Amino acid sequence: MAAAEAALQWLNEQKENEEKQDENHNHDGAGEAAALNGGVVSEKVKNSLDVKISKSELESEEKGTKEEPTRESESSILDASAHYPRDKHISIQRHLADLEKLADLREVSHNTHLCVTDKKKPCPLCPEEKFKACYSHKLRRHLQNLHWKVSVEFKGYRMCICHLPCHPVKPNLFGDQCRVPQGLSKLGAHYHCIICAATIARRTDMVGHITRHVNKGETESRFITVRAPASEVVKESATDVQVLPNHSTPQKTDSYFNPKMKLNRQLIFCALAVLAEERKPIECLDAFGATGIMGLQWAKHLRSSVKVTINDCNEKSVAIIKENCHLNKMKVKLNLKEGDNDGTVGDGEENTDTIEVTKMDANVIMHLRSFDFIHLDPFGTSVNYLDSAFRNVRNLGIVSLTSTDVSSLYAKAQHVALRHYGCTIVRTEYYRELAARIVLAAVTRAAARCNKGIEVLLAVALEHFVLVVVRVLRGPSNADNSAKKIQYLIHCQWCEERIFQKEGNMVEENPYQPLPCDCHGSMPGRTAVLLGPLWSGSLFNTGFLRRMLLEAVQYGLDEAQPLLKTLVCEAECTTSKRFSTHGDENKQEECGVYIKTSNTSAESCVVPGKRKGEELRGKAAKRQRAEHSAEHPAFYYNVHRHSIRGMNMPKLNKFLNYLSEAGYRVSRTHFDPMGVRTNAPLAQFKTVLMKYSTPTYTGGQTEGPVHLPGEDHGGGEAAAAADPKEEDAEFSEDDPCAESHPAHCAAD
Known part of the structure; x- marks a missing residue:
């Protein structure tokens, strides 16, 4: 408050000098300049010293001022202009000269009519108990060394350190020291955040605080008008989406977009396109929309074959999805409440180009509604959403899930895999296939709890993700058949040989007997470990993969075609490299759905109205199940x-x-x-x-x-x-x- 009193005293002296000048000079010229100087000084007192002054004390000063724009826009005392509001803290300045002007450190040659350069001046950022009033040269060094050099820069502004008593100090931290005014001023050093007006004591903490604001996309403040980071438009598969510059950090942004997952999105699109050929229209759900690029690709290419629902629990993500829908000329049907489907945004009635956008938890929307196709792509593991996904999914529908917790699935964090999936694993040469079988075991258990079985259509494990696509088969018998394929794996740690444990509850006398190797007889101690439980069935469906390859060729998905060709060869366990996307097409039964494949026999054709045809169909289905069970060997x-x-x-x-x-x-x-x-x-x-x-x-x-x-x-x-x-x-x-x-x- 001593600095404020000194400023008021200087203000009164300035007014007396102005009155004397008004008597000696013309009132039209000099009076106007004096009024302008009085207005600038009054603003300095109110803003720079951050002191509450009653209106009665400033009425005499404001009477002489006229409503004119200030001449000093960039070089004003508080850097106050039309673009930057005047309520920012005085410790936030653009240049060192602005900080010096705040302390009224002016040259004598430019201000010969103001005889205040010879007087001692206080520091505007320090109380009188910490730094006493001094002359201009000493105050200039003080501002430069103790305030400006330790400042934090952001968007052209410097947040200088402030010693004024505006930072709250807890009295129980240092005991009796807080009772002393000098101790209070010594402990009150802090920075003022230019974005959220928070007060932070340490400079390193202030730098981290500003970095967190930038990562979250929070660059607007009530002090300065900083434009939000320009969103860039990314185009993928003829679909445009707007993303923020920090879209690659999922924990610090609301519009997570990973360009490396393009192959994953193409594989899921091919699976949905195959399902759309079986029955139309189908209701599909993207449970974790983020930018909504996956659902937009479904609606833009498949059109009337699908009814797309994009869900996300984040309000900002829902707004981004809505903008991206309008960017791709899609109508939006908003559903922001649970169980409410009346909110519609768009012109006209609902048509094939309408995408429903919901703001719910993924578990809630899957409990409330039924879908034919569900895709789960959370950040990390997806085991928390499996029960909800299999609860209301329709019969012969498809559930696809992408797991990005590769650290636990690839045996780098084995305790996390035990906690999430209930599996005991070690690092092996076939760790990626082991990860796919771990996820499939969790999917099978979740489906069995809902009296549903699964048929694995596709299992892919690459560097960044594990993708699993399964078809849902309703019925307790299908659930029992799928649950029987969950077995333990015996793995030899010496030679890397492995084999699934036989079914049965009887304890074997020699647990190493099923292994083909003789490492246990030639090596001392225990040589094998028991891994699992894992999925022991097939990982691929050849007919489904061939149809996915046809869809990839039809829609021009170049990145997915080489992988699908490799998967077909792997599913058939052949070294063939030449593919033909056209050939003789017959009908073949695959999990109750008649599909078009080229690897069929005449017995698989259905003869309607004849008992013999039904018998042949049953025999063909049995033989096909036997072939699928031994379609490809386990592991590599x-x-x-x-x-x-x-x-x-x-x-x-x-x-x-x-x-x-x-x-x-x-x-x-x-x-x-x-x-x-x-x-x-x-x-x-x-x-x-x-x-x-x-x-x-x-x-x-x-x-x-x-x-x-x-x-x-x-x-x-x-x-x-x-x-x-x-x-x-x-x-x-x-x-x-x-x-x-x-x-x-x-x-x-």
Whole structure:
């Protein structure tokens, strides 16, 4: 308050000088300038010193002022202009000169009529107890060193440190020191936030506070008019969406958009397009909309085949989804309340281009309404929404879920996987397929609790996500059949061999007996661990994947086509690389739905009205289930993991041909670029790899069988590997349907 009193005293002296000048000079010229100076000073007293002065004390000053714009816009005392309001704190300034003007540090040459430069002046940001009034040169050094150099910069403004008693100090922190006025001024150093007007004591905390505002997109304040960060328009699959500059940080933005998930969105779109061909129209739900790009792609390309509902529980995300719908010329039907479907925004009646946008919790909307297609893509694990997803999903509908908690699924945080999924896992060479089977086990248990079974259509595990697409089969019998496929896995930690535990409740005398390896007999101690429970069934449906490939070609989804081709080969366990998207199309029953595939027989065609046709259809369905159960071997082997030291292994494609010639089913896998999916045991896998490897000293120029000294055992194993080939050949001659490969998927 001492600084305020000094300012008022200086104000009175200034008014006396102005009155003397008015008597000696013309009232038209000098009187107007004096009134203007009085107006500027009054604003300085009210704003710079942040002191409440009664209206009666300032009436005499305001009477002489006229309603004119201030001449000093950028160089005014408080940097007050039309664009920046005058209620910001005095510690927030643009330049050091503005801070000096706040203390009235002016040159004598420019202000010869003001004889105040020789007087001592107080610091406007410090109380008199901390810094006493001093001359101009000392006050200038004080402002520069103790206020300006330790300031925090934001958008061209500097938030200088303030020592005025405006920061609340808790009396119980330092005991009796808070009772002393000097201690109070010493403990009151703080910064004023330019955005939210908060007072923060430490500079590092202030920097972090401003950074959090920027990450959340909060750059507007009541002190300065800062424009919000310009939103950029991102185009993907002929769909435009507006995103914020910080859209890649999901924890700090309301419009999370990840460009790396484009492949994931294309796969989900292909699955929805296949379902739209089976029945029309279908109701689909994007439970976590964010920017709404996925639902917009569904509505824009599939049109009248789908009725899209985009949901998000965040109000800002709902506003962004609404803007993106208008950007893509889609009408919006808003439903902001639970159980209320009357709120409609848009011109005209509801048509095929209308998207329903809801603001609810994902569990609530899935409990209230039924859908044919549900996609779950939360931040992290999706186990919290599985029960709600399977509660009201329609029969033969599809549920797809994307799990991004790869740290727990890929065995980097094993305790988190045990907490979320109830599975015991370790880091293995096939950890990505293990992650997909963990998610499928959780999905199966959630569906079984609702008396529903599942059929796995697609399971993809890549670097950033794990995608699972399943078809829902209603009925307790389907739920029981699906629950039986959840088994434990026996994994040898020495040789990486693995096998699913047999069904049954009886305790085995030797738990290592199911393993094909003999590591337990040759190694001391325990050599194997029990992993799971996991999904032990098939991960792919060949017919569904082929139809997804056709949809990807039709809509021009270039990034999804190579992956879908790899998945088809992996599902059939073949090394074919040439695909034909056109061919003979017959009807084949797949989970009660008649679909179009090219790998069918005449027996699968339905003859209506005849008992014989029903019997043939039942036999074809049974045989198809048997083929699907053994469609592809479980898990895969990494070639580099089992390579022989000192030997150059053959090229991967040639090695696949060698295994195929040995009589085993073999294919590459999308889980691992150097992985090989085969039904060969690990011992035979190593035998073939050893047979066609070359020593390093030969330079690896030739590839073929090599016999090193003391390799009689390897030759015996190679001969033993040739026997199954002959047996399989004889078996294939007896039963031509044992290994059926599609005609349009032949090799080059």
